[in-house]
Amino acid sequence: MRDSQDAEDYLAGYAVLLDEVSRTGRRLTRDEIVVRRQEGERAAVAGRRLRDMVVGHLAATRAAWPDLSGIKGAVGQRDLSAAALAVLGATEQAVDAFTEGYDHAQRLAVRREEAARREFVDDLLYGRSDLGSLSERAQRFGLRLARSHTVAVAVGDEPYDETHPVTRRVESALIGRFGHRRILITTKDGRLVCIAPSDGEDGGGAGPARYFAKQAHAATGGRVVLGRSHPGPGGVVLSYEEALSGHNIISRMGLDSPVVDAADLLVFPVLARDRGALADLVRSVLGPLDSARGGAEPLLRTLEAYFDAGCVSAEAARRLGLSVRALTYRLERIARFTGADPGEPLDRYTLQTAVIGARLLEWPAKEL
Structure with a gap:
């Protein structure tokens, strides 16, 4: 019952319009279409269901239908059919304008909601709003800050x-x-x-x-x-x-x-916190690898694979696509250039820290 009443709130003048159309056979004017479109926007803003609104238009058309014969036999069957077709055409125009207005209002509401959500997300992630306002807005999006x-x-x-x-x-x-x-x-x-x-x-x-x-x-x-x-x-x-x-x-x-x-x-930000000290460690420990044939990068990758493999030579060699003998030769070269043996616990810790530092500082691609 309430759905029917809701529809009637947005159909003012519609029955009179149908009656006139049935008598004249004319189509809706521009102003009448604008009114129907405005009613559609108003219904959307009020939160009315579009389905109920369309059903309301059809119900109003059906209720007005008997009045089409108000011509009281003064016209022939052909004229009555023309009147019925005119009413159906007017109904089509009215419903089309109404739903267009409804959809337009819905799109505007969605865009406003998206804009509000985007603004909230930006303020939340960058902390750009006072806490009271932010917490209040957060509830709208389901968060309890x-x-x-x-x-x-x-x-x-x-x-x-x-x-x-x-x-x-x-x-x-x-x-x-x-x-x-x-x-x-x-x-x-x-x-x-x-x-x-x-x-x-x-x-x-x-x-x-x-x-x-x-x-x-x-x-x-x-x-x-x-x-x-x-x-x-x-x-x-x-x-x-x-x-x-x-x-x-x-x-x-x-x-x-x-x-x-x-x-x-967490270890990486700690290491990078004193950039000067980290750069000095990389230069001191790994800097000599720059003089190796082919530069430091291949030997640096060798150390990374060796440490990532838990210092297991066979696994490191597999990851690098080398034989164990070739890997061992590379590790020996690293020891000769740096003076640090990857097989010794203390040297291994120093080398691994320096390798992490090299990646954090993007060395040797960038100068330290």
């Missing part, structure tokens, strides 16, 4: 936005698993971003963020880094920055793990 959150960032082979099929697929997977439990899936600078609670509630732990990482890697084929859990709005910013920094470190270090925790990368 007083809790601890984990931010996971996925980078693929192409940039992603809110409408990308990959974004929708990952978001659907998260909703299917956890429901709408305070999880926000968004994009930033072409990356997929997940902000999920990590305080043991609403899915708990790193569960949602880690599940996002699994789904995002499967969908993008790229890498995902999970920031550490931190409380409050500032915690979201910090976790996001850790995830971004993790991607930068992984790229420099040439790591190939598909999902990485920022907590596992």
Whole structure:
């Protein structure tokens, strides 16, 4: 009953219009179409269902139909048929204008919602709004910023936005698993971003963020880094920055793990904090490799493979596509140039730290 009343609120003058059209056979004027379009916009803004509005138009047309014979037999069957066709044509015009206005208002509402969401995401990830306002706006998007959150960032082979099929697929997977439990899936600078609670509630732990990482890697084929859990709005910013920094470190270090925790990368920022000291270590320990035939890069890759293989020569040789004998020869050359033997514990620690530093500083591609 209420749906019918709702429709009537947006059909003022419609029955009179049909009656006139039935008598004259004319089409709707420009002004009449504008009125129908405006009514459609008004219905959309008021939150009325389009289905109810269309059904209301058809019901009004049917109710007015008997009046078409109000010609009282004064006209022939042919004239009556023409009147009926005119009314059907007017109904088509009216419904088309109404739905056009409705769709236009809906598109505007969606664009405003997207703009508000984008502004909120930017303010949240960069901490550019006062905490009170940010927390209030966060509730609209399902976040409770007083809790601890984990931010996971996925980078693929192409940039992603809110409408990308990959974004929708990952978001659907998260909703299917956890429901709408305070999880926000968004994009930033072409990356997929997940902000999920990590305080043991609403899915708990790193569960949602880690599940996002699994789904995002499967969908993008790229890498995902999970920031550490931190409380409050500032915690979201910090976790996001850790995830971004993790991607930068992984790229420099040439790591190939598909999902990485920022907590596992803490040693790298520590090493890079004193850039001067790190550069001095690289120059002192690995600098002599520059004088080797072929330069430092091949021997540097040899050390990386050796350390990544747990200092097991056979595995390192396999990764490099060398024989064990060729690998052993390279390690001996490294020892001669640097004065540090990879087989000795203390020398091995020094060499490995220097190798990490070289990748962080992008040496030897860049001068120290």
